[in-house]
Amino acid sequence: MSKLGDLGAKLYRGEVGYDFVGKRFVWYGVSILITITAIVALAVQGLNMGIEFKGGAVFTTPKTAVSVTAATEDAEKASGHQAIVQKLGNGTLRIQISSLDPAQANAVKTKLAADLKVPEAEINADLVGPSWGDQIANKAWTGLGIFMVLVVIYLAIAFEWRMAVAALIALIHDLTITVGVYALVGFEVTPGTVIGLLTILGYSLYDTVVVFDGLKEGSKDITKQTRYTFSEIANRSINGTLVRSINTTVVALLPVGALLFIGGGLLDAGMLNDISLSLFVGLAAGAYSSIFIATPLVVDLKEREPAMKALKKRVLAKRAAAAAKGESAEDEGFEGAGTPQVVAQGRAGRRR
Amino acid sequence: MAAPKKGRRPTGAQGRPGRALAIILIAMVALTAGMFLTKQTTPRLGIDLAGGTSITLKAKSEPGKPDAINETNMNTAVGIIERRVNGLGVSEAEVQTQGRDHIIVNIPKGTNEKQAREQVGTTAQLYFRPVLAFADGAPAAPEATPSPSASTSGAPKAEGSGKPSAPATPSSSATSQGRVLSEALKAPAATASPSPSASESKKADDKAPAPTPAPSGVEAAAADLQAKFAALDCTNEAQRAAAGKGVKPEDATVACGKRGDAWGKWILGPVGVSGTDVKDAKGQINPQTGQWIVTMQFTDKGADKFAKITGELATKQMPQNQFAIVLDGEVVSDPSVSQALTGGNAEISGGFTQQSAMDLGNMLSYGALPLTFQEDSVTTVTAALGGEQLKAGLIAGAIGLLLVVIYLLVYYRGLAFIAIVSLLVSAILTYTIMALLGKGIGFALNLPAVCGAIVAIGITADSFIVYFERIRDEIREGRTLRPAVERAWPRARRTILVSDFVSFLAAAVLFIVTVGKVQGFAFTLGLTTVLDVVVVFLFTKPIMTLMARTKFFSSGHPWSGLDPKRLGAKPPLRRSRRTGSGTGSVTAPVDVKEA
Numbered sequence: 001m002s003k004l005g006d007l008g009a010k011l012y013r014g015e016v017g018y019d020f021v022g023k024r025f026v027w028y029g030v031s032i033l034i035t036i037t038a039i040v041a042l043a044v045q046g047l048n049m050g051i052e053f054k055g056g057a058v059f060t061t062p063k064t065a066v067s068v069t070a071a072t073e074d075a076e077k078a079s080g081h082q083a084i085v086q087k088l089g090n091g092t093l094r095i096q097i098s099s100l101d102p103a104q105a106n107a108v109k110t111k112l113a114a115d116l117k118v119p120e121a122e123i124n125a126d127l128v129g130p131s132w133g134d135q136i137a138n139k140a141w142t143g144l145g146i147f148m149v150l151v152v153i154y155l156a157i158a159f160e161w162r163m164a165v166a167a168l169i170a171l172i173h174d175l176t177i178t179v180g181v182y183a184l185v186g187f188e189v190t191p192g193t194v195i196g197l198l199t200i201l202g203y204s205l206y207d208t209v210v211v212f213d214g215l216k217e218g219s220k221d222i223t224k225q226t227r228y229t230f231s232e233i234a235n236r237s238i239n240g241t242l243v244r245s246i247n248t249t250v251v252a253l254l255p256v257g258a259l260l261f262i263g264g265g266l267l268d269a270g271m272l273n274d275i276s277l278s279l280f281v282g283l284a285a286g287a288y289s290s291i292f293i294a295t296p297l298v299v300d301l302k303e304r305e306p307a308m309k310a311l312k313k314r315v316l317a318k319r320a321a322a323a324a325k326g327e328s329a330e331d332e333g334f335e336g337a338g339t340p341q342v343v344a345q346g347r348a349g350r351r352r
Numbered sequence: 353m354a355a356p357k358k359g360r361r362p363t364g365a366q367g368r369p370g371r372a373l374a375i376i377l378i379a380m381v382a383l384t385a386g387m388f389l390t391k392q393t394t395p396r397l398g399i400d401l402a403g404g405t406s407i408t409l410k411a412k413s414e415p416g417k418p419d420a421i422n423e424t425n426m427n428t429a430v431g432i433i434e435r436r437v438n439g440l441g442v443s444e445a446e447v448q449t450q451g452r453d454h455i456i457v458n459i460p461k462g463t464n465e466k467q468a469r470e471q472v473g474t475t476a477q478l479y480f481r482p483v484l485a486f487a488d489g490a491p492a493a494p495e496a497t498p499s500p501s502a503s504t505s506g507a508p509k510a511e512g513s514g515k516p517s518a519p520a521t522p523s524s525s526a527t528s529q530g531r532v533l534s535e536a537l538k539a540p541a542a543t544a545s546p547s548p549s550a551s552e553s554k555k556a557d558d559k560a561p562a563p564t565p566a567p568s569g570v571e572a573a574a575a576d577l578q579a580k581f582a583a584l585d586c587t588n589e590a591q592r593a594a595a596g597k598g599v600k601p602e603d604a605t606v607a608c609g610k611r612g613d614a615w616g617k618w619i620l621g622p623v624g625v626s627g628t629d630v631k632d633a634k635g636q637i638n639p640q641t642g643q644w645i646v647t648m649q650f651t652d653k654g655a656d657k658f659a660k661i662t663g664e665l666a667t668k669q670m671p672q673n674q675f676a677i678v679l680d681g682e683v684v685s686d687p688s689v690s691q692a693l694t695g696g697n698a699e700i701s702g703g704f705t706q707q708s709a710m711d712l713g714n715m716l717s718y719g720a721l722p723l724t725f726q727e728d729s730v731t732t733v734t735a736a737l738g739g740e741q742l743k744a745g746l747i748a749g750a751i752g753l754l755l756v757v758i759y760l761l762v763y764y765r766g767l768a769f770i771a772i773v774s775l776l777v778s779a780i781l782t783y784t785i786m787a788l789l790g791k792g793i794g795f796a797l798n799l800p801a802v803c804g805a806i807v808a809i810g811i812t813a814d815s816f817i818v819y820f821e822r823i824r825d826e827i828r829e830g831r832t833l834r835p836a837v838e839r840a841w842p843r844a845r846r847t848i849l850v851s852d853f854v855s856f857l858a859a860a861v862l863f864i865v866t867v868g869k870v871q872g873f874a875f876t877l878g879l880t881t882v883l884d885v886v887v888v889f890l891f892t893k894p895i896m897t898l899m900a901r902t903k904f905f906s907s908g909h910p911w912s913g914l915d916p917k918r919l920g921a922k923p924p925l926r927r928s929r930r931t932g933s934g935t936g937s938v939t940a941p942v943d944v945k946e947a
Contacts, residue, residue, distance in 0.1 A: 010920070012825060012828055012920075052448075058450055068734060069740070086403070086406075086733045086734050086735070087733070087734040088406065088731045088732065088733050088734075089731040089732035089733070090731060094406075094733065126450050126451040126454070127450070127451060139865050139866040139870070140862070140865075140866055140870050142865050143861050143862045143864075143865035143866050143870075146861050146865060147857065147858050147861040147862070150857055150861065151854060151857060151858075154853070154854070154857065155854075158850055191800065191870070192799070192800055192803075194870065195800045195803075195804075195870060195873045196803075198858070198862055198870065198873070198874075199804065199807060199873075199877065201858040202854060202855035202856075202857075202858035202859065202877065202881075203807075203811065203855070205851070205854045205855075205858075206811070206814065206851040206852075206854060206855055209847070209850050209851040209854055210814075210818060210847055210851055213846065213847045213850060213851075217843070240825075241821075243821060244817060244818060244821040247763065247817045247821070248810075248813075248814040248817050248818070250759060251756050251759060251760070251810045251813045251814060251817060252807070252810030252811060252813075252814060253810070254752055254755040254756050254759060254810065255748075255749065255752025255753065255755070255756060255806045255807060255809045255810050256752070256806075256807060256810065257752070257755075258748045258749070258751040258752035258755060258806075259745070259748040259749075259752065259803060259806060259807075261748070261751075262744050262745075262747055262748035262751065263744055263745070263748060272741060272744055272745055272748065272799065272803065275799075275800060275803040276748075276803065279803075279807060
């Protein structure tokens with residue numbers, strides 16, 4: 001525990017640190033690999049869409065004493081799909097089962113009749129339309145699109161366009177990974193899943209924004225010093241906010257993990273499982289992407305700027321001169337620039 | 353940098369924490385009291401957790417439109433019904449198609465079921481038809497009542513004569529004034545009314561031909577219509593329901609409707625504009641007059657049709673310069689027209705209350721169902737997911753909260769208590785507001801929303817972490833606690849605001865764009881985000897300021913979570929270290945520097 005605290009202090013002072021930015025191509029590679037896997041899985045396996053998207057069958061049974069829980073079990077066993085069972089006011093059961101075509105529906109009907117001990121002829125089977133998929137999911141996609149446009153504008157104003165672009169790429173990255181996991185594992189996509197996915201929107205960006213905020217502060221007045229290049233400063237600010245990022249991610253994942261454990265592991269409760277799984281994957285991906293993808297992307301974009309190129313030249317020239325003189329130039333530089341932040345105490349130069 | 357000095361100034365920071373804490377305390381007490389006073393001590397649960405009412409609607413095939421019941425139309429209907437039942441609130445009603453021609457509407461327990469059924473059931477086709485004649489709802493005025501059958505039989509003979517309707521007209525135009533007519537048209541209406549009221553045959557004849565040529569030109573049909581009109585008693589529910597039903601859009605018809613509190617009846621021409629031509633409509637206050645109006649926006653096609661019909665109507669006399677908005681055969685409004693309205697935008701004014709303006713706006717924008725429906729069955733349903741899921745969710749939430757608390761305690765020690773109490777404050781605010789909103793806007797907590805609230809634990813705790821880490825960073829810089837708390841705040845505040853704004857933006861966009869479950873969830877997300885900001889500003893920060901004054905925290909007790917030694921801070925050498933080289937410092941082998 002206290003070790004983590006020490007680590008925090010060391011990270012803050014820049015005594016230790018991981019070269020996130022320098023090794024960025026490794027992480028880009030990892031992300032591209034994961035993304036390709038996700039896309040392939042999506043293309044090959046497809047998503048297992050639930051009743052709300054695909055439609056399904058609704059069975060209405062005659063009045064029965066069978067409990068809702070028992071009927072749910074029977075229905076899921078008979079069909080192999082998720083079932084929603086409701087008791088209606090007159091004592092009959094309404095059983096909704098996803099992804100059934102008429103032929104399957106008949107087989108399930110026969111099984112249900114046997115399990116629930118009611119005459120098969122009295123079970124009424126009807127197909128349910130994919131109203132969710134047609135109506136609401138489309139709107140969720142529209143919302144996603146509008147949100148992305150707005151957030152890019154906002155981030156471009158609050159930070160700068162490079163950060164906005166990087167944040168957007170990171171967000172798409174997170175969503176792709178989450179959807180990919182669903183395709184790979186074959187979990188049923190329900191409204192809960194979509195809702196989980198939409199939560200990731202805000203959360204993934206929350207994390208990214210926290211990291212960018214540190215970067216913005218760290219790189220303030222960057223051109224007034226000649227000690228560090230932009231990528232070094234970016235790396236320092238990632239390390240400086242690393243403890244914060246780890247803590248916020250752990251704290252966000254704990255409740256979701258509990259939901260996943262209780263919902264999926266212990267009670268096999270559908271909806272809880274659906275939401276928490278997509279959230280868990282999305283949050284983890286979001287934390288990863290804000291550190292390993294978003295910030296390095298900003299660096300890649302930023303280092304193309306003439307001002308940054310010039311800075312890099314100056315820094316390198318100075319280092320060469322200092323090396324020739326034997327480290328004597330070390331104390332000058334950034335401290336005079338009046339920014340006491342992350343960059344000021346560091347040894348990034350020395351670490352290299 | 354001047355900031356540290358500002359932080360050290362004791363007075364500025366001292367007056368405020370008390371005030372902020374008082375505000376949030378009052379808010380909590382008020383919300384809790386409000387919750388008990390309105391007897392809304394638990395949030396209303398959604399249909400997936402609490403069950404509710406299930407309404408099955410069956411699409412009816414229209415005369416002359418055998419192919420109308422198809423997938424597209426059914427889906428359009430589902431969308432419209434969904435928007436209508438969820439209306440302005442977030443009541444979480446579910447609408448889906450079943451089979452070929454059924455729609456199931458599930459409404460959570462505690463919703464105004466009667467109102468919901470009305471909204472679902474009565475939603476049908478919406479048309480704009482020109483008004484050809486108008487009369488009071490009853491077949492005739494008191495003097496005519498003895499022989500309603502006589503006037504019925506008399507009318508055809510009179511061949512389109514306005515006689516039966518004539519006595520009724522004056523009184524109606526008198527009562528209707530200022531209700532549905534636009535304000536601007538009050539005066540012409542008043543001058544127009546005397547002429548029929550004279551009830552002379554000559555005047556009546558003047559009036560009579562007007563209805564006849566307009567509908568179809570077929571005399572017999574017009575006569576038939578006159579007869580129907582004369583016989584129609586709109587105060588009779590059965591007659592009212594039958595009037596105007598099953599009429600083809602291109603035919604003229606009779607219809608009933610309410611004008612204020614009294615019933616009126618109309619002869620209406622063929623449909624000029626249909627409800628599907630309305631793009632959007634809403635009730636709103638006219639900023640100039642302060643009165644409620646309904647604004648309409650038409651589709652391109654609708655705008656052309658509307659311009660044409662209003663152009664024709666504007667040249668006519670009262671009441672034929674009016675058009676009736678007919679919903680499912682019933683006239684809901686009959687505004688008059690003074691000029692051709694081109695450009696696709698129009699506004700109806702005069703005599704609206706907030707409720708009636710909102711209702712009409714709602715009907716106009718969502719009322720244009722492509723099909724007619726009849727209620728097949730209404731039954732109660734049990735929860736789709738059951739209490740078990742809710743229980744599981746709550747257990748998971750408790751475990752999650754416990755884990756977060758343990759993590760915070762282990763990592764932040766004493767500071768964790770501030771975080772935990774802040775979480776508690778946030779929880780109280782969230783719970784009471786959700787409970788109150790159940791009644792206020794029909795907010796229903798479904799399982800996704802419960803999950804959202806659990807996830808919000810982590811997201812709320814994130815704000816504290818951002819702040820705490822900032823404070824610790826400041827302490828690592830060598831500051832003592834009080835200035836560290838003040839100095840860390842502006843930076844943490846900016847980070848929290850920027851990131852919470854992004855979360856809120858996501859929630860707001862989803863809330864506006866989507867409907868149903870997603871909307872309810874987005875609402876929860878937005879609410880918790882706003883409360884996060886409120887709690888951090890009004891509670892966590894002030895408490896932190898107060899705590900910084902206690903010996904436990906300010907001395908950097910090892911259990912306070914702010915032990916400078918443990919944090920690896922530079923020794924508190926104060927100003928003298930400004931120029932010191934720092935290489936010989938005790939705990940931290942690091943360059944010492946100061947702003």
